[in-house]
């Protein structure tokens with residue numbers, strides 16, 4: 606399985622980078638995984654609704670330019686569907702069974718994901734109703750994807 610994590614905005618915090626690198630290393634035993642980090646648009650506090658949409662659309666174009674037509678896209682969004690770790694594991698297993706070998710998880714920038722990206726997404730995944738910063742979201746995501754592979758292999762994992 607080829608998994609890409611397409612994100613807007615730089616990973617700056619060293620403590621998060623260390624955690625993410627650790628899970629990416631562990632995950633490499635189960636799948637080919639790459640992180641595509643794309644630049645964010647400047648988004649000052651005083652933007653109008655229209656300007657905020659424009660920022661998201663520009664970032665969205667960058668995201669979609671990195672995703673091929675045959676990729677199954679899972680957009681991370683607060684308003685998406687909440688799942689258990691076991692359900693995510695099952696979903697990834699089923700995608701593999703149905704020959705979907707390319708999966709892209711997409712994490713938005715400070716304003717979230719554009720309508721265009723949300724329309725392209727095959728699934729919308731929520732990790733809770735709370736808002737996480739995109740850098741922390743990346744760490745949580747790689748841990749959950751790692752957990753999913755461990756579950757699917759029947760390998761021991763802390764509950």
Ligand SMILES: C[S@@+](CC[C@H](N)C(=O)[O-])C[C@H]1O[C@@H](n2cnc3c(N)ncnc32)[C@H](O)[C@@H]1O
Pocket residue numbers: 680681682683711712713714715716717718730731732733734735736737738739742
């Ligand atoms: C700082 S958040 C953006 C917040 C923005 N106001 C919104 O409503 O999307 C940055 C990105 O992290 C991801 N994210 C943050 N919290 C999330 C959650 N609870 N579930 C799923 N994704 C989340 C989303 O991809 C979001 O676009």
